[in-house]
Amino acid sequence: MVAAVMAIPKNAASFFVFHPPKKFKGRFHSISSSNRQTLVKHSRSMSEKITNLDDALKLFDEMTQKQPLPSVIKFNQLLQAVAKMKHYSCSVELFKHLNILRAPIDVYTVNTVIKCCCQLFGTSEGFAVLGYGFKCAVVPDACTFNTLLNGLVLEDRILEAESLFKKLIKEELCEPDAIMYTIMIKGLCKFGNNDTAIALLKLMEGRGCKPDVVTYSIIIDSLFKDKMVDDALNLFKEMVFNKGIQPDVVTYNSLIHGLCNLSRWDEASKLLNEMEDERISLDVHTYSILVDALCKEGKAEDANCIINLMIQRGKDPDVVTYSSLIDGYCLRGEMRKAKEVFDSMGSRGLVPNVVTYSSLLNGYCKKLMIEEAMHLFHEITKKGMRPNVITYNTMLQGLFLVGRCKDGHEVFNDMRAHNVIPNEITYTIVLEGLCNNNQVEEALSLFHLMGDNKLNSNIFVYTILIDGASKNGKFDIARKLFNDLRVKGLQPNVWTYNVMISGFCREGLVSEAKELLLKMEEMGCQPNSVTYNVLLQGILKYVHHDMVEMLLLEMEGKGFSLDASTVSMLLDHIKARSLDASLLKLIGKLVPKEEVDTPCFVV
DNA sequence: TTAGGGTTAG
Structure with a gap:
């Protein structure tokens, strides 16, 4: 009856054909007798004693030669x-x-192998193992069903998980x-x-299943996210x-x-103090979280x-911990230190991994150290890793930033040639x-x-094009793209409006710019500081001084602030007496105050 | 004397 529930994939038969992994070749019978004894003697606590794949394969080889079988x-x-040891596919091959x-084999074997399939995002193969x-x-x-359900969730096959869950309950399987x-x-x-x-x-409690710290932690984490x-x-x-459930x-x-x-x-x-009081020691994850936050x-x-x-x-820092630190140094532009950390990882x-590389790559790109970036980018492939969409995006950004459009095109083509799908x-x-x-x-x-x-x-993409067209003297195209938005049913956001207002100002169309400010408010999009700064700069450039005080007052009322270049323009105009010095007081109120709140952990 | 659920980085 249960078998009928499970959809065994069509390729289930081919799944059970044994393909020895490359690592196996020539190694199945290469164990020395002294090694053999050591391995057998310690085999009782196997997962503790076996710390590398080679030992495991040697032991497997030895065990399969015994008569009778262990x-x-x-x-x-x-x-x-x-x-x-996370050698999931190897575990599956051993099973075959x-x-x-x-x-x-027994239910423990099946469950272990299903788990391996699921970890490899092969839950369908997991179902095939169940069928076998x-x-x-x-x-x-x-345990079998939980492992499969978890696999479905892992693969985002939530509807299938839901129907399996319901079926298990309904049919009392x-x-x-x-x-x-x-x-x-x-x-x-x-x-x-x-x-x-x-x-x-709540429902599980009602049905007599007590949620535990794991259940709660999942929801707490999700709410935070x-x-x-x-x-x-x-x-x-x-x-x-x-x-009365204690957090861990x-x-x-x-x-x-x-x-x-x-922040x-x-x-x-x-909470860190609370952990100390409760005698819960920090683990690598905790330290990595703190490292990342500080960085x-x-x-x-x-x-x-x-x-x-x-x-x-x-506690040994891991790749994640160091990747965060590299990112932290890159953020400060301290590339020498970032590289030092990167180089020290081997020791x-x-x-x-590819994330570590991408972090360092990002640092080089932001610092416009494009030769170093390109070198590192090629090293990823040389080391046998595959750059992913984030790696490519980072490299592309770097190349365009230094104006190397031709190389940018090449990397973009290379990306598609390697089946990395470009994202938005x-x-x-x-x-x-x-x-x-x-x-x-x-x-x-x-x-x-x-x-x-x-x-x-995508409104972001449109806004970039509107901005690009307008900055490159093609304001008619910008206007057309902006008008297209309504046809497409796309809602311009504050950035889109700012780009258009800035475009109008650039063209000297200050009244249209001011009209658009009113229009955006009408449409339910609230202007921000940038809107006012852009408009003020346009007004100052084209000498519509009568509007300045009114805009500054509006800004004050809305709690916005002036940016450095607008302040400097205003001061220039006051110095040149084209604006009244009485505005200084108001301008002073609109200069942002520095507010610094930084983390400081005592652990 | 073995199997199932949660947290970290670009």
């Missing part, structure tokens, strides 16, 4: 050890080999437990359905004070991360101190790059080539 438990432990040998299990009389249990509810809650949160997730939390901070903190309180390091990490993202340093610090605030040196501290405390046994950011970078390098025609033709897709109805 117990299914021993094989399960080995598969599990390989999976723990076991089946060729007709070695016995049926053939071998292996009856799935709650498996009693849902707290973990199953938790997986479904995670799926709901992933798709922004926090309310439904909370409803399911959706900026529903008060809800997140309230749920945290409910968990601790009403339900993961819960704290989510809270601290969320608060840091919102609520005091509260984050308070984003420009405090890379403090972040470096945190890393030294964690090392002192016996700590860490291999920079890519197109934004390329279009903006072309516009900034006086290639508005090319930008417009690329825009038309893009056809009728999401980009064509």
Whole structure:
């Protein structure tokens, strides 16, 4: 009956053909007898003892040669050890080999292999393994279904997860437990359905399944990520004070991360103290979160101190920790230090990944060190990694920034040749790059080539083109694009209006610019400081001095401030007596005051 | 004597 529920993919049969991975070749029988004894002796705590793939493969080789074969438990432990090292596909291949040998398998074997398939984003193959299990009389249990459900959620196949979940309950194929509810809650949160997730939390309690710290942490984290901070903190309180569930390091990490993202340093610090009081020690994630927060605030040196501290405390920083630090130094333009950190990773046994490379690449690009950037970019492929869309976007931005449009085109083509799909950011970078390098025609033709897709109805893309056209003396095109928005049903945002107002001013059409300010308010789009600064600069340039005081007063009323170049223009006009010095007092009020609030963690 | 759910970086 259960078999009927599962859709076994058509390629299930071919899935069970054994293809030895390259690593296996010539290694199946190369174990020495002394090694063999050591490995067998320690095989009881296999996942602890086996720390590298070679040992695992050697042991597997040895085990499969025994007569009779070792117990299914021993094989399960080995598969599990390989999976723990994240060599998921290897674990799957070992499973296939076991089946060729007709070695016995049980539900633990099946569950481990399904988990590996799911981790490889191959949940459909996971279902095929389930089907194969049926053939071998292996009856799935709650763990099997939970693993598959989790795989579906991992692949964003939320509707399939939902229907499987409902089917399991309706047809009483498996009693849902707290973990199953938790997986479904995670799926709901992933798709922004926090309310439904909370409803399911209540429902599971009603059905006698007690949510635990994991269930709560998932929702708390999701609320934070959706900026529903008060809800997140309230749920945290409910968990601790009403339900008596103690938060653990993961819960704290989510809270601290969320608060840091919102610059609520005091509260984050308070939580760190709370952890100390509760004797919950910080883990690598916690330190990485702090390192990242400090780096984003420009405090890379403090972040470096945190890393030294964690090392002192016996916690090894990982690739994520160092990538954040590299990013931090890049943000400060301290490329020598960023490169030093990058180079030091090897000595700590860490291999920079594509994110690490992209961070450093971004630093070089922002500093216009384009030769270094290009070199690093090519190194990624040489090291056997594949640049992803973010890597390409970073490189493209760098090339256009220094005006190397031809190289930009090449990288853009290379990207598509390597099947990396450009996203909206890519197109934004390329279009903006072309516009900034006086290639508005090319930008417009690329825009038309893009056809009728999401980009064509993207207000950011339109705004870039409007700005590009207007800055390149093609204001008629800018105007046309702006008018197209209404036809397309696109809502201009404050940036779009600012670009148009700036365009009108550039053309000396100050009254039209002023009219557009009124129009945007009418349309429900509130102007910001930039709007007023742009308009003021236009007015000052074309000597419509009668409007200046009125605009400044409006700005004061709205709590906006003047930017440096507008202030300087105003002062020039006052100096030249084309504006009245009595305005100085008002201008003084509109100069922004520096407000600095930075994190300081005592850990 | 083995299997299932949560947190970090570009």
